Amino acid sequence: MIGIGVIGYGYWGPNLVRNFCDIPGVQVHWVCDLRTERLAGIRLRYPAVGITEDVDEVLRDPRIDAVAIATPVSSHFEIAMRALRAGKNVFVEKPITATAEQAERLNEEADRRGLIVAVDHTFIHTGAVKKLRELIKNDLGDVYYYDSVRVNLGIFQRDVSVMWDLAVHDLAIMDFVLDARPRAVSAVGMSHVAGVPENIAYLNLHFDCKLMAHVHVNWLAPVKIRRTLIGGSNKMIVYDDLEPSEKIKVYDRGITVDPMAPRASERIRQMRIGYRAGDMFAPQLDVTEALGCELREFVSCVEHGTRPTADGIAGLRVVRILEAASKSMANGGQMVELPQEMVLA
Amino acid sequence: MIGIGVIGYGYWGPNLVRNFCDIPGVQVHWVCDLRTERLAGIRLRYPAVGITEDVDEVLRDPRIDAVAIATPVSSHFEIAMRALRAGKNVFVEKPITATAEQAERLNEEADRRGLIVAVDHTFIHTGAVKKLRELIKNDLGDVYYYDSVRVNLGIFQRDVSVMWDLAVHDLAIMDFVLDARPRAVSAVGMSHVAGVPENIAYLNLHFDCKLMAHVHVNWLAPVKIRRTLIGGSNKMIVYDDLEPSEKIKVYDRGITVDPMAPRASERIRQMRIGYRAGDMFAPQLDVTEALGCELREFVSCVEHGTRPTADGIAGLRVVRILEAASKSMANGGQMVELPQEMVLA
Amino acid sequence: MIGIGVIGYGYWGPNLVRNFCDIPGVQVHWVCDLRTERLAGIRLRYPAVGITEDVDEVLRDPRIDAVAIATPVSSHFEIAMRALRAGKNVFVEKPITATAEQAERLNEEADRRGLIVAVDHTFIHTGAVKKLRELIKNDLGDVYYYDSVRVNLGIFQRDVSVMWDLAVHDLAIMDFVLDARPRAVSAVGMSHVAGVPENIAYLNLHFDCKLMAHVHVNWLAPVKIRRTLIGGSNKMIVYDDLEPSEKIKVYDRGITVDPMAPRASERIRQMRIGYRAGDMFAPQLDVTEALGCELREFVSCVEHGTRPTADGIAGLRVVRILEAASKSMANGGQMVELPQEMVLA
Amino acid sequence: MIGIGVIGYGYWGPNLVRNFCDIPGVQVHWVCDLRTERLAGIRLRYPAVGITEDVDEVLRDPRIDAVAIATPVSSHFEIAMRALRAGKNVFVEKPITATAEQAERLNEEADRRGLIVAVDHTFIHTGAVKKLRELIKNDLGDVYYYDSVRVNLGIFQRDVSVMWDLAVHDLAIMDFVLDARPRAVSAVGMSHVAGVPENIAYLNLHFDCKLMAHVHVNWLAPVKIRRTLIGGSNKMIVYDDLEPSEKIKVYDRGITVDPMAPRASERIRQMRIGYRAGDMFAPQLDVTEALGCELREFVSCVEHGTRPTADGIAGLRVVRILEAASKSMANGGQMVELPQEMVLA
Incomplete structure (x- = not known):
């Protein structure tokens, strides 16, 4: 029996509790939140679950093997660190921490203690993104670009910009589906409400290969x-997460370049480019709820001491990009290099 | 009777000839192209139109009041300058020239001679873009962002990048519908075919006000x-040019910020933001063919010596941005300032 | 305090329990189902709710003011009748009963006892359908046609055809939004699985006015x-329930007929028809959960002895059409007249 | 050299002239129309083509091998018959004639004289419909239903109902892609403009096999x-002709019926139905202009004396259905049997 404590019961916490409760062999012992009005609902729905406003009450409980942290980003590091120091495994919402340095320290602490840090990069556990990874590995050929648009009206966050709130999803997905790691980042953004972080942002990821990545996020x-849109030398993909089915469409489209004419004149070279248009297909996707898959994997990692797909290192890589992007955004879009170890990782 | 010569009979030339022929009081006297095989079709369709491979044959003809130039970009300046020097008014395809300096010289020459230079910014003569301008002026409030995606498979141009081929449309539209002029430009792009200009590019336009503009163009x-997408403080617009009707949708959506609490704590300030969601409406649009409107305006300008909506100055502004964007793209996305006079214009 | 018993805890029962529980002043005392495995979940989620396999245990309980019946259609009549005889108000899933005669008897029994029979025509409590009714009343002019397509893959019902399962929604909506009542019905359908009712059907409703209604339902x-699609003399509507927002689009489109030329020749008369194309608008819709609105209305009716919007008479009208349509379907699509009182109602 | 005369130069005639002119070895000698103002444009565009208001001038010309008739439906028979009697092959717009009896007489006359009668069922020459036929033959399994919606605003015809104007396309497509022939027809429709034929109609085609066909046409x-939508036992198709590409989507979806339990109880039988959801694919389609393909086939038939895909018999089958449907519509939707020979054909 794996004992779980859930810390933070706002928007996402209820999903964590519900999904943990559905895993055989898992017991949620505690839900912790500072807002007591939120906890009232738990008592009715989950009478066996203890409720508290005190994180330490959770961390002191010897039945607890792991905590899931769904509090504001600014508190992730402190709570996670306390949990690790109390000997608990940690599952933490995205982004893993507010700074790369915090993420590094969490990873070190976890390694030292032989504990697991998992970050909730939910999307990589969806059928769609798992299929993306498979298609990119097997069918696309060289990946030319990755272009994501993730926009809607609201919800403005108070402590992080739209980049940390929305682009984090795209960075987590790219971290999972692409082989290459970015070398540098540039970003521009703007806030249209005084005193609130940027609500619109554009990120460019620069790679050492012939790949460009771009993310547009917008709360307004x-x-x-x-x-x-993902373009490859062999195939191209449109991944539209709002499509009820057919979220992923694979197009057998592209260009063909006639290699026979290296010294040809400009006009002749132009003739070398042909356009290829073949069938499109939309693979059937696994529709299991992503969060359920993810939490089952986490529980299994806790049981067997294995590493989760989105471990603390993945969380760190994503936060490094966000941090660099924030720096670039503050400097009018200047390119910011990422740590070299990251490119090599 | 206004006499017209059309120079260049490739993709766009036939549209120019057909539309000029439909204007009462206009006579197309010459079509000029170097590729004689292209001219064969003209003889059958327009037996009264002369065909030639020699631009000077057109420019020497005293019946010619104006020439329309639809040749590759690299030749625009030279042909247009010869036409002006021969005393002919000029209508030239977008972008007006390959460099800002060339556009400046054309404008000077035209002004000196009292001739008209019009640039074919076709989109600004569509019902959709005219409605955009009207909505932005009257309904949107402060304009927060302008975000355009203009992508498809092909056609790779041999002498210009995707930016000069596709983004030029967005720059022409923005020049027409926005009050503000950009202060600086940054752009990144990439070529995936050796020896061919960039086939994917992202442009940011920076303004002195709270406006961001971004353009994504892609041939692959x-x-x-x-x-x-155009966001304003009062209304927001989706302009989808591929919609058969309802190209423009105006959303009565946005946020409301409660101004009562300037010194409130962070958490309280967060509460200040409300989300407003009202009706959407799609105005009926004028469906007259844009090129026809544009050429009728040009002919009228030639007749009465008035300035066209997209004059050589508008063409110059667009080319300045493209030139700055190319420079930025060559420097890894570094921000490039635009001439100050442009901001003030 | 209004006491509720829910009978049937399959697909829809849990939604009834959850929504009743959210209404202040309402207490769900019992959930009844024959399949004990279904009831296990209730004990955990709603510890205060009694569970039973015996309908009479519910009906005997003096705390119970009303029962909500969400069992297979074939059992609606018997359970509802027993409930009425036990002095309980009744809320029953659509269609109200398996035959018109049963619905008549329920209505009589309820009237005799001063009890309420409500039928769960959920859609008429959605923001979209309430707006439809308003638009049809105020804006459409004469209603020319009502055309609905309601198709998907599955779920094949074992005791009723696709008509009784899906078209019932359209009939309930039409009963609510249209002034006119149908005079006759014709329908064709087919079963593609041996031993299972029709899985595809087309219904025509015939009216005394210039209105046609047509419904296409399909489980395959x-x-x-x-x-x-709803066409009127002044406006036309597209109601697409799968649109995330903008479920209703109102088109200022139609034809204009020049009335000046009654004796004109055929060719001239043809000239009389003009096509009118104006703005489209998509009104903001109330997004409150329909079932919640409906149950709050039902509870209020129980409290105050008022009639619900979808009372037993509305339920009867819909079942009469379904019954006539089934008869028509069994006779190769022959037109079947509806009872005259219905036209007059 | 094949000599062609085009009779009728309204909406479709110019397309016929343009496409015939593009076929090598074909010469359009005459265009005939009663409205002289229409003919003015021809003189300019096609100076080599003779123009006349007199059909006999065309039919007398010994250079003419075939005539293409694009006049109102009511005149098809008389002109086509005169052409056949003058020894000319005939290509006639859809529907082939205004009555089945006329079509029979044309076919007899053509057979007697060894001439060709082709009917312009343009859609069957599109890449989409050719692919449909191939998919239905090879992939769909048993065809369960064929359901078409073909609606828009206008254009009201003066001499035929919306059924003869729009449903004729669906009937021509079904005639080409389905193996089965309908046994009977029923239809309902309505006119909303006094003195004008029905502007909305619903047709049901009844077959001897487990196939239903339904067509909804509407000018309002x-x-x-x-x-x-086309459903088969193995695959299902959505054919959306307004999609710019991906007009045809093939879904690997359906139901599976467990055949092991023939005597099972109702509840068990219900369990037998499983839902299958696999990949979707959209085959690349031939984008050659359909009318060009069709006219090249017609010219080849004239040259070699072979039968066209849509010959006079296909035209007759379609008109028989339209005629039966009109009869049904006039009788409140009563089923009308089709001639038995048709089922056997």
Whole structure:
């Protein structure tokens, strides 16, 4: 029996509790939140679950093997660190921490103690993104670009910009589906409400190979869009997460370049490019709830001491990009290099 | 009777000839192209039109009041300058020239001679873009962002990048519908075919006000997208040029910020933001063919010596941005300032 | 305090329990189902709710003011009748009963006892359908046609055809939004699985006025469609229930007929028809959960002895049409007249 | 050299002239129309083509091998018969004639004289419909239903109902892609403009096998829809002719019926139905202009004396259905049997 404590019961916490409760062999012992009004609902729905406002009450309980942290980003590091020091495994919402340095310290602490740090990069556990990874590995050929638009109206966060709130999803997905790691980042953004972080942002990821990645995030858009275009030398993909089915469409389209004419004149070279248009297909996707898959994996890692797909290192890589992007955004879009170890990782 | 010569009979030339022929009081006297095989079709369709490979044959003809130039960009300046020096008014394809300096010289020459230089910014003569301008002026409030995606598969141009081929449309539209002029430009892009200009590019336009503009152009996309999001303090717009009707949708959506609490704590300030969601409406649009409107305006300008909506100055502003964007793209996305006079214009 | 018993805890029962529990002043005392495995979940989620396999245990309980019946259609009549005889008000799933005669008897029994029979025509409590009713009353002019397509893959019902399962929604909506009542029905359908009722059907409703109604329902469609076209002399509507927002679009489109030329020749008369195309608008819709609105209305009716919007008479009208349509379907699509009182109602 | 005369130069005639002119070895000698103002444009565009108001001038010309008739439906028979009697092959717009009896007489006359009668069922020459036929033959399994919606605003015809104007396309497509022939027809429709034929209609085709076909046509719809659903035992198709690409989507979806339990109880039988959801694919389609393909086939038939795909018999089959449907519509939707020979054909 694996004992779980859930810390933070706002928007996402109830999903964590519900999904943990559905895993055989798992017992949620505690839910902790500072806002007592939120906890009232738990007592009715989950009479066996203890409720508290005190994190330490959770961390002191010897039945607790792991805590799931769904509090504001600014508190992730402190709570996670306390949990690790209390000998608990940690599952933490995205982004893992507010700074790369914090994420590094969490990873070190966890390694030292032989504990697990998992970050909730939920999307990488969806059927769609798992299929993306498979298609990119097997069918796309060289990946030319990754372009994501993730916009909607609201919800403005008070402690993080739209980049940390929305682009984090795209960075987590890219971290999972792409082989290459970015070398540098540039970003521009703007806030349209005084005293609130940027509500619109554009990120460019620069790689050492012939790949470009670009993310557009916006809390002030008239319509909701969740669409990613991925171009490869062999195939191209449209991933639209709002499609009820057919979220992923694979196009057998592209260009062909006639290699026979290296010294040809400009006009002749132009003739070398042909356009290829073949079938499109939309693979059937696994529709299991992503969070359920993810939490089952986490529980299994806790039981067997294995590493989760989105471990603290993945969380760190994503936060490094966000941190660099924030720096770039503050400097009018200047390119910011990422740590070299990251490129090599 | 206004006499016209059309120079260049490739993709666009036939549209120019057809539309000029439909204007009462206009006579197309010459079509000029170097590729004689292209001219064969003209003889059959327009037996009264002369055909030639020699631009000077057109420019020497005293019946010619104006020439329309639809040749590759690199030749625009030279042909247009010869036409002006021969005393002919000029209508030239977009972008007006390959460099800002060339555009300046054309404008000077035209002014000196009292001739007209019009640039074919076709989109600004569509019902959709005219409605955009009207909505932005009257309904949107402060304009927060302008975000355009203009992507498809092909056609790779041999002498210009995707930016000069596709983003030029967005720059022309912004020049027409926005009050503000950009202060600086940054752009990144990439070529995926050796020896061919960039086929994917992202442009940011920076303004002195709280406005951001961003353009994504791509010749290597699996699907065709022509979608612009425009956010304002009062209303927001989706302009999708591929919609058969309802190209423009105006959303009565946005946020409301409670101004009562300037010194409130962070948490309270967060509470200040409300989300407003009202009706959407799609105005009926004028469906007259844009090129026809544009050429009728040009002919009228030639007759009465008035300035066209897209004059050589508008063409110059657009080319300045493209030139700055190319410079930025060559320097890894570094911000490039635009001439100050442009901001003030 | 209003006491509720829920009978039937399959697909829809849990929604009834959850929504009743959210209404202040309402207490769900019992949930009854024959399948004990279904009841296990209730004990955990709603520890205060009694569970039983015996309907009479519910009906005997003096705390119970009303029962909500969510069992298979074939059992609606018997359970509802027993409930009425036990002095309980009744809320019953659609269709109200398996035959019109049963619905008549329920209505009589309820009237005799001063009890309420409400039928769960959920859709008429959605923001979209309430707006439809308003638009039809105020804006459409003469209603020319009502055309609904409601198709998807599955779920095949074992005791009723696709008509009784899906078209019932459209009939309930029409009963609510249209002034006119149908005079006759014709329907064709087919079963593609031996021993199972029709899985595809087309219904025509015939009216005394210039209105046609048509419904296409299908359990064997490759894609899910929920789209209704409504044409009026002044405006036309597209109601697409799968649109995330903008479920209702109102088109200022139609034809104009020049009345000046009654004796004109055929060719001239043809000239009389003009096509009018104006703005489209999509009104903001109330997004409150329909079932919640409906149950609050039902509870209020129980408290105050008022009639619900979808009372037993509305339920009867819909079942009469279904019954006539089944008869028509069994006779190769022959037109079947509806009872005259219905037209007059 | 094949000599062609085109009779009727309204909406479709110019397309015929343009496409015939593009076929090598074909010469359009005459265009004939009663409205002289229409003919003016021809003189300019096609100076080599003779123009006349007199059909006999065309039919007398010994250079003429075939005539293409694009006049109102009511005149098809008389002109086509005169052409056949003058020894000319005939290509006639859809529907082939205004009555089945006329079509029979044309076919007899053509057979007697060894001449060709082709009917312009343009859609069957599109890449989409050719692919449909291939998919239905090879992949769909048993065809369960064919459901088409073909609606838009206008254009009201003066001499035929919306059924003869729009449903004729669906009937021609079904005639080409389905193996089965309908046994009977029923239809309902309505006119909303006094003195004008029905502007909305619903047709049911009844077959001897487990196939249903249904067509909804409407000249008074707020939006344009061209969508056909085709269900088979193995695959299902959505054919949306308004999709710019991906007009045909093939869904690997359906139900599976467990055949092991023939005597099982009702509840068990219900369990037998499983839902299968696999990949979707959209085959690349031939984008050659359909009319060009069709006219090249017609010219080849004239040259070699072979039968066209849509010969006079296909035209007759379609008109028989339209005629029966009109009869049904006039009798409140009563089923009308089709001639038995048709079922056997």
